[in-house]
Structures are given as structure tokens and as C-alpha cells.
Amino acid sequence: MHIHLFEFTDQSWWPRVLRQYMTDYLHFLITKLRIYKLAIHIIKDIIDKTGVDEILDICSGSGGGVDIVQKELSEQCGRIIKVTLSDKYPNIVPYEMLRKKSNGGLNYIKVPVDALHVPQHLKGIKTIFSAFHHFNPEQAKAILQDAVKNNTPICIFEGAGKRVLDFMGILLFHSIIFIIVTPFIKPFRLSRLFLTYIIPVVPITTIWDGLVSILRMYTPKDMLELTKEIKQAENYEWKAEQINGKFGNRLMYMVGYPKIIT
DSSP, rough: OOOOOOOOOTTTSSSSHHHHHHHHHHHHHHHTTTTGGGGGGHHHHHHHHHHOOEEOOOOOOOOTTTHHHHHHHHHHHHHHEEEOOOSSSHHHHHHHHHHTTTTTSSEOOOSSSOOGOOTTTTHHHHEEEEEEEGGGHHHHHHHHHHHHHTTTTTTEEEESSSHHHHHHHHHHHHHHHHHHHGGGSSSHHHHHHHIIISSHHHHHHHHHHHHHHHHHOHHHHHHHHHHTOOOOOTTTEEEEEEEEOOOEEEEEEEEEEEOOOO
């Protein structure tokens, strides 16, 4: 079941400072829990099959977890795998922090990049972490169609499942974790504390967006259904699965790549 309600971070009118604090929290949590560790061998497999060894991450938010993916991919591949972060609402401060720590492995695009209209000069394997659900089915198909049109590999990851347990986990887990971790989120801001503890707009809207994300999320079956309507995809291989981590976490993903890179 795919229910497409609204998320605050999708709205152009949503204040930038609130969007940044929401994505900063997700960045912190994703990095500490290493949610995307399961994705590393999947991306490496696409690198090995296609020979494309640069990554264009779209809908990067605050870039949470991508730095770990970049570092461990580089170690496994035996060479630096460069990753470029991009977003419709680029978060420059955390991007710059990640760039400085990466020793040349991470870079970012300062201007807005719309996932539905990615400039053709931006090359590399497209990755989308925990953001594909932001797009309705027509938009999601447009993203896949654009990858096929440009003969570009694409890897889509969602760091949760669509279980009642996932839904309840967001409602209960994040309510507690917000209180504990907010003072440790960088960069430190008094306004972040105020908007979390005094007027709790950041945790409330983040939890709302998380709950809506579960309802909007595409299962592997849903994602494969989308590919059936992609035109001129004869040269493409598609694969979608759900894999489980050691601690009960789940990762749903889909990859698509051209059999022949032109």
C-alpha cells in the first residue's frame, strides 16, 4: 500500500533552518547507527559490473551516512571512489564538514539540484538514500527514465521496512532519542536546543515526516513495477530486494544498470 501524504521537508515554504535541523538529526542518527553499511557491497557490485567508479548522490539531505559509504567503498575497491553530494535544498555547512574530513573523496554541489532534472553533465552512478519515497509514482518513474535515457546506473536505498514495527519504532524511538542526542549534534546551535526542548517543532515535524515516509515508501515489488513502464529499457538490468541486518534493521533497495556502458 502506497499512501502519499505530505512531508514538511518537501515543502518549498518550510523554513530553511527547520529543514536543516531536521536533516542534521537524521544525519547524526544514520551515521552513528551505520544504517547504510548494508548498501556498500551492493554499490561495489555495480561498480564492478559497469566500471563506473564515481557517484552522484541526489537528495543528499545533510549527507548522513554517505561519508561512511564513500570511505568503505574506497577501501574495498582499492582506490578512491569519489562521491558528489547534491540536493534541491543543499545543506552547505554539513557538506563542507564532510568534504574536509574525506581527504578528497567527497565533494558537493552548491546550487540546487532537482532529482527530476539532473543536469546531463553531472556523471556517475546515481544514488538515492532514504529519499525515493519523497516522489509520487509519476515522479519516481521520471527519475528512472532519466537514468535510462542517460545510460546511467542507479541505486536506490530505503533504510527501513513497511512493518507496523517500523511505524511504532519511529513514534516511540525518536521521541526519546531526540531528547538525548540533540546537544551532541554539530554544529552546536542554541536555536536548535530552543526548537527541540522549548518549542519542540523540530522533533514533532521530524517524527511526522518519518511516519509519513513509512506510508509513502516503495517496497522492492513496487519499485520493480515502476520499471515496467520505463521506455527503451531493453539494455537495463533491474534488481530489487529487502535485506536484513544483524540487529533487526532492514534495507530495501533497487538497482538498475545498463548491460553495455556507452
